[in-house]
Amino acid sequence: MDKKTVSTIAYLSRLSLNEQNEDKITKDLENIIKFVDQLNTANTENIEPLASPLEKTAKTRSDNVSAKNRKEVFLERSPKSNEDYFLVPRVVE
């Protein structure tokens, strides 16, 4: 784990780290990764990964309309919106 890796994963996470934080975070992440490296002591050959304790196929339900369109209720919770859309800085020049 070096600063370059940390800055790559910070970008992937859409987070910016200030310089004084960067050293501390690099060290913390290095220690945490070293800690989880203990997993290598387990023999996991031919072991199927377990993603959820409920190993059931996701249920389906019939495709009925069950909720009203509450567009305005959701739009009004946005930091910036107009009558129809969430607004963000211009992305197409």
Added chain:
Amino acid sequence: MSIQYKSIAELKKMLNNNEISNAELIKETFSLVKSNAEINAFITLNDEESINKANKLDDCPSSGSLAGIPIAQKDLFCTKDLKTTCGSNMLSNFIPPYSATVVKNLENAGCISIGKTNMDEFAMGSSNETSFYGKVQNPWGKNLVPGGSSGGAAAAVAAGIVPAASGTDTGGSIRQPASLCGVTGIKPTYGRISRWGMIAFASSLDQAGPIARTAEDCATLLNEMCSHDEKDTTSLNEDIPDFTENLNSPINGLKIGIVKEFDLSKLDNEVVKVFEESKKHYESLGAEFIEISLPNISLSVPTYYVVAPAECSSNLSRFDGVKFGKRCESPKNLEELYIKTRSEGFGDEVKRRILIGSYVLSAGFYDAYYKKAQQVRRLIKNDFDSAFKSVDIIMSPTTRGPAFEVGSKGDDPIQMYLEDLFTIPANLAGLPAMSIPNGIIDNKPIGLQLIGNFLDESRLLQAAHNFQISTDWHLKTPRGIKS
């Protein structure tokens, strides 16, 4: 008559006997909240609506099992028209347009949601020190942490402000604060309680549950909180028993497993002594102890610190400053909007976990970390499956010790992560587990953990209730709490 430290069962009796009105009960509750404001257990209060509801109940009584009972909701559950922050600056202005299924279930049973409890930011922490809204004081000592992440919930119950609170448990967030605050809490089987409207941290581990004064009250609450919910694809569609039904059945012949690999010799003598005394007590109730082996259990914490951050980094990508929550000031472009909003909105621990998650999920590391952790997760689950062939429940201390001092875990996140050593395995395997008070060390309470087999909450609650009707640890109250 004071309502402080009363259980749900006791408050129901007082209401039924007209010793107190619904409105008086709620007013008393808010007076306790105010006189104990320094505990900082609440982020948002729901006073006006609570009093209105109580008045309505006085005019028109309800037969609901929780009618008029004041309950504090963890600030991680969406509550319609009531601010829900998840302990984060990111959601400091978020007013949900709907309530979580579990909140609705409780309110349908007549309870009054009096406010939202403080918590570690996005439930990431074991001491409540990561909350954007300030630390919560453990009612047992001003400089002691209440545990986390449901620290406000456990503190509010421990201070006798409310008889019960909702919590969530991803790696111990109900059981660890219950242990450190001297109250009772249960995390049911994964899927028993709907996750709809619960702000997600690690979806394959998150499970809601109650914190209360007694196992009996936890059973009453679970009866209402559990439901099958089409809105949550991982919600179980299994029969929900009446969890109060077998509470009083004796536990003669109950087989209790003691995990060989939980090395108690590393714990303080006092902690071991308290645990051994509880074992003796269970023996006197007719239980028998069997040593079991969970060979991969020592890898639970490293497994968790891959799986949980991976899921968290994915879940928390929704906080982008576009649809709800905080947005940074005058971003130059869309990317800056995302980056600035997230960097300003999240605290250090949340950032740390998002970064670990992004790392273990990134190309080149996925197999070495994420897939590997999921494989070890299966080994841990298999260990439990074999163990439950020979025992009914598994018992251990809930925590490595009683409440620690604020700031005492220093700067090293791993020290804090190890706080959940005994609680994390049940989350990885999706098993029900609870914590009940079983001793006091240096004037600080500590808890006993009981882990049950899949869907076997009833047996856990029965074992806990049998302990509580023959001991008084759950009745101990902290000194210096204002009435």
